[in-house]
Amino acid sequence: MPETARVYGGVTATERRDERRQKLIDAGLELFGTRGVAAVGIVDICAEAKLTKRYFYENFASIDELAAAVFQQVTDRLVEQVIPGIIAGGGQDPRPALTVYLRGALSDPRVARLLAVEGRTGALAPYGDGFATRAVELWFEFSPAPEGSDDAALRLRAYAFAGALTQVGLAWHEGVLDLSVDQVIDELVDVFHALTA
Amino acid sequence: MPETARVYGGVTATERRDERRQKLIDAGLELFGTRGVAAVGIVDICAEAKLTKRYFYENFASIDELAAAVFQQVTDRLVEQVIPGIIAGGGQDPRPALTVYLRGALSDPRVARLLAVEGRTGALAPYGDGFATRAVELWFEFSPAPEGSDDAALRLRAYAFAGALTQVGLAWHEGVLDLSVDQVIDELVDVFHALTA
DNA sequence: CACATTTGACACCCGATCGTATCAGATCGT
DNA sequence: ACGATCTGATACGATCGGGTGTCAAATGTG
Numbered sequence: 001m002p003e004t005a006r007v008y009g010g011v012t013a014t015e016r017r018d019e020r021r022q023k024l025i026d027a028g029l030e031l032f033g034t035r036g037v038a039a040v041g042i043v044d045i046c047a048e049a050k051l052t053k054r055y056f057y058e059n060f061a062s063i064d065e066l067a068a069a070v071f072q073q074v075t076d077r078l079v080e081q082v083i084p085g086i087i088a089g090g091g092q093d094p095r096p097a098l099t100v101y102l103r104g105a106l107s108d109p110r111v112a113r114l115l116a117v118e119g120r121t122g123a124l125a126p127y128g129d130g131f132a133t134r135a136v137e138l139w140f141e142f143s144p145a146p147e148g149s150d151d152a153a154l155r156l157r158a159y160a161f162a163g164a165l166t167q168v169g170l171a172w173h174e175g176v177l178d179l180s181v182d183q184v185i186d187e188l189v190d191v192f193h194a195l196t197a
Numbered sequence: 198m199p200e201t202a203r204v205y206g207g208v209t210a211t212e213r214r215d216e217r218r219q220k221l222i223d224a225g226l227e228l229f230g231t232r233g234v235a236a237v238g239i240v241d242i243c244a245e246a247k248l249t250k251r252y253f254y255e256n257f258a259s260i261d262e263l264a265a266a267v268f269q270q271v272t273d274r275l276v277e278q279v280i281p282g283i284i285a286g287g288g289q290d291p292r293p294a295l296t297v298y299l300r301g302a303l304s305d306p307r308v309a310r311l312l313a314v315e316g317r318t319g320a321l322a323p324y325g326d327g328f329a330t331r332a333v334e335l336w337f338e339f340s341p342a343p344e345g346s347d348d349a350a351l352r353l354r355a356y357a358f359a360g361a362l363t364q365v366g367l368a369w370h371e372g373v374l375d376l377s378v379d380q381v382i383d384e385l386v387d388v389f390h391a392l393t394a
Numbered sequence: 395c396a397c398a399t400t401t402g403a404c405a406c407c408c409g410a411t412c413g414t415a416t417c418a419g420a421t422c423g424t
Numbered sequence: 425a426c427g428a429t430c431t432g433a434t435a436c437g438a439t440c441g442g443g444t445g446t447c448a449a450a451t452g453t454g
Contacts, residue, residue, distance in 0.1 A: 006398090006399065006400075006451085006452060006453075007452075008399090008400060008401085008450095008451065008452070009451085013400090016400090036235075036318050036319060038233075038235030038236070038318070038319070039235070039319065041440090041441060041442080042441080042442065042443090043441070043442090051402090052401085052402055052403070052404090053442090053443080053444090054401085054402080054444095055401090055402095057443075057444090062442095063442095116317070117314065117317045117318050118318075120313070120314045120367070121233050121235075121314050121315075121318070122233060122235070122236065129371065132368075152374060152375045152376050152380075153376075153380075153384050155368075155373065155374060156365055156368075156374055156376065156381065156384045156385075157384070157388065159361075159364045159365050159368040159373075159374070160361035160364060160365050160385075160388050161361070162364055163360035163361045163362070163363055163364020163365065164356075164357035164358070164360045164361050164364075165360070166360055166364070167356045167357065167359055167360020167361075167363070167364075168353055168356050168357050168360065170317070170356075171329075171352075171353075171356040174326065176352065176356075177349055177352060177353055177356070178349045179349045179350075179353065183349075183350075184353065187350050187353045187354070188353075188357075191354065191357050191392065194391040194392055194394065195388065195391055195392075197391065203421085203422060203423075203428090203429065203430075204422075204423095205421065205422075205429090205430060205431085206421085210430090213430090238410090238411065238412085239411080239412070239413090240411075240412090248432090249431085249432055249433065249434090250412090250413080250414090251414095251431085251432080251433095252431090252432095254413075254414090395454100396453105396454090397452105397453080397454085398451105398452085398453075398454100399450105399451085399452080399453095400449105400450080400451070400452090401448105401449085401450070401451090402447105402448095402449085402450095403446105403447090403448095403449100404445100404446085404447085405444105405445080405446075405447100406443105406444080406445075406446095407442105407443090407444085407445100408441105408442085408443085408444105409440105409441095409442085409443105410439105410440085410441090410442100411438105411439085411440085411441105412437105412438085412439080412440095413436105413437095413438090413439100414435100414436085414437085414438105415434100415435080415436075415437100416433105416434085416435075416436090417432105417433090417434085417435100418431105418432095418433090418434105419430105419431085419432090419433105420429105420430080420431070420432095421428105421429085421430070421431090422427105422428085422429080422430090423426100423427090423428080423429095424425100424426085424427090424428105
């Protein structure tokens with residue numbers, strides 16, 4: 001807590017602090033998304049971010065706190081990108097939203113892994129649950145409910161589709177699906193319609 | 198490696214060894230299935246199994262080796278139980294196989310967590326992939342392929358259904374699905390038919 | 395030019411865990 | 425009964441990572 005905040009390298013103190021914080025988050029996305037949260041230490045993060053431990057503890061109190069920030073940023077950006085797609089779909093056509101989501105998640109295996117694996121374990125579990133809740137809410141947003149169906153049954157289908165998305169994403173990254181991204185999108189649009197019929 | 202194997206407590210040396218090995222695997226299922234593999238140490242396993250470290254190293258060289266054995270045993274038992282269900286379904290009706298699988302996975306949250314979360318990370322990843330492969334093969338076993346469809350598209354639907362199963366299982370354990378096991382089975386049978394139509 | 399602050403590199407202590415070793419008591423073979 | 429082996433508990437050295445502190449060099453302030 002310095003009493004006088006000076007300008008260094010042409011940038012203010014808070015700007016420098018935020019830059020370092022972002023570098024740590026970037027390093028977290030890289031390492032968490034490849035090795036997994038449990039296999040990453042503070043020293044690893046600092047090496048990846050090219051910073052020292054001092055600046056880690058300046059921004060985060062623990063690895064889990066950094067992991068939470070990484071997860072939060074990734075999911076926030078994803079939701080932020082998907083919303084316009086939902087609006088474009090007009091609550092009827094899932095393709096624009098699905099396209100945006102899958103291009104965001106499928107194009108980056110680190111994001112896919114964070115969402116599908118890391119978001120379920122340890123300190124990230126509550127955040128993963130929160131994202132799943134948001135996803136299911138988004139589902140109901142642009143999936144007009146068939147009048148006769150049970151509410152719980154609808155929720156089940158929402159989770160089923162969410163699980164299908166992540167599993168297909170993982171399989172695609174492993175290379176067992178011999179399909180282009182656009183083909184995957186086409187197929188998942190069909191799956192969506194099959195589940196909502 | 199004792200040169201002379203004696204009988205202790207009425208059981209032979211190899212029997213005692215196998216009993217201890219099974220106690221370790223049971224402890225592994227309990228702890229891995231609740232805390233997660235990464236959060237469990239050898240001492241924890243020994244405390245849960247009421248054995249000492251000596252007998253851990255008698256059977257396994259590392260935590261990952263125990264985790265592999267646990268995963269292997271769980272998935273083997275699952276497949277072993279499901280096969281008769283597939284036969285009972287005669288390659289047409291998925292309900293018997295689904296019932297057996299979901300009763301096996303849904304009834305034990307530790308198994309669900311192992312399959313859905315732990316099987317994707319760290320040293321268990323290859324085994325998880327192997328199980329996914331087996332599951333997709335089983336899918337093709339009792340899902341006669343529509344003649345006109347692409348093979349890759351079929352695989353995608355197989356992974357989609359597998360992902361739906363695990364995600365619904367997790368959601369059910371979290372209590373966000375207000376459905377009985379039988380209702381979940383009914384709904385997933387519908388999902389299956391929707392995906393294979 | 396002094397002086398304060400920021401930065402980065404490194405040293406240090408501490409607790410946890412791993413893997414091995416030791417030892418007394420229980421159990422079995424002869 | 426006596427010796428050998430099995431068992432369980434505990435102890436020990438070593439390593440690793442977390443968290444804090446120190447110090448010199450770099451940069452901005454007056």
